[in-house]
Structures are given as C-alpha cells and as structure tokens.
Amino acid sequence: MTISGECFCGKISFEIDGVLGETTSCHCSRCRKAFSSQASAAANVDPERFRWVSGEDLLTSYVGEHGFGISFCGNCGSTLCTTFQGCVYQITLGCVNGDPGVSIDRHIFVGSKASWEIIPEGVLAFEQGPTDQ
Numbered sequence: 489m490t491i492s493g494e495c496f497c498g499k500i501s502f503e504i505d506g507v508l509g510e511t512t513s514c515h516c517s518r519c520r521k522a523f524s525s526q527a528s529a530a531a532n533v534d535p536e537r538f539r540w541v542s543g544e545d546l547l548t549s550y551v552g553e554h555g556f557g558i559s560f561c562g563n564c565g566s567t568l569c570t571t572f573q574g575c576v577y578q579i580t581l582g583c584v585n586g587d588p589g590v591s592i593d594r595h596i597f598v599g600s601k602a603s604w605e606i607i608p609e610g611v612l613a614f615e616q617g618p619t620d621q
C-alpha cells in the first residue's frame with residue numbers, strides 16, 4: 489500500500505510505503521500556533537519509507553527549541569511534516585489523501601487545550617505527555 493499526501497496548493501506531494509505509524513494529536517498551546525488549529529494531528533513515519541514526490545524545493549522550515557521543527561509549503565502555507573534534527577519524523581494527517589487506515593491513537597496535553605475545544609468522550613487522553621502520568 490502506498491499512502492500519498494499533498495499541500496493545499498498541490499505543488500508539494502509525498503508518498504509513504506506501507507502503513508502509518510502511531511498517531512498523536514497534541515493540544516498544547518505551542519501546537520495550536522504551529523498548526524493554526526485546535527491541535528496537531530500527525531502520524532509517525534519511517535524515514536526509509538517516506539519520500540517527497542514533488543515540490544521539495546518549496547518546503548520552508550521553522551526549527552524551534554531542542555531541534556524540533558515543522559516544514560510547510562512556501563506557496564500555500566500547509567504544514568506537511570514535523571522534523572527532528574532535519575529529518576522528517578511525522579507527517580500531518582491533514583495533508584494525507586483519502587483514508588490512510590488510521591485513527592488518532594492518543595490525545596496529549598489535553599490539560600492545556602483551548603477553552604473553546606471539546607475533547608470527544610472515550611478517546612485515550614493524557615493531561616500532559618503520555619509518559620508524565
């Protein structure tokens with residue numbers, strides 16, 4: 489199975505061989521800004537199985553503290569992936585085409601969610617990081 493994805497304008501696209509890894513939605517205040525949304529929603533990927541298909545030259549990156557960063561389309565602004573020390577380690581689920589066969593495995597930092605967000609009942613949720621409890 490090949491999973492594909494692209495940004496809003498379609499100039500940057502990627503493919504992943506096989507299945508996506510663990511999926512996480514982070515509700516912390518930093519992710520709200522980084523992803524311009526109520527939370528992040530991203531899947532771990534094996535760098536060996538991930539490749540850019542088009543538009544890699546349009547990727548623009550912002551690297552924050554500790555070497556973690558995000559890469560987005562310089563044309564339309566879609567956030568396509570998160571990076572650690574320059575390597576892609578998660579892709580954003582919002583840019584994946586169709587049904588990649590996953591749902592969100594865990595919601596983290598729900599203790600600092602936006603006042604206007606309602607977390608669905610029955611999901612695996614952590615007040616902070618999954619290892620902090």
Ligand SMILES: [Zn+2]
Pocket residue numbers: 495496497498499500561562563564565566
């Ligand atoms: Zn784009």
Ligand SMILES: [Zn+2]
Pocket residue numbers: 514515516517518519520528597
């Ligand atoms: Zn976060």
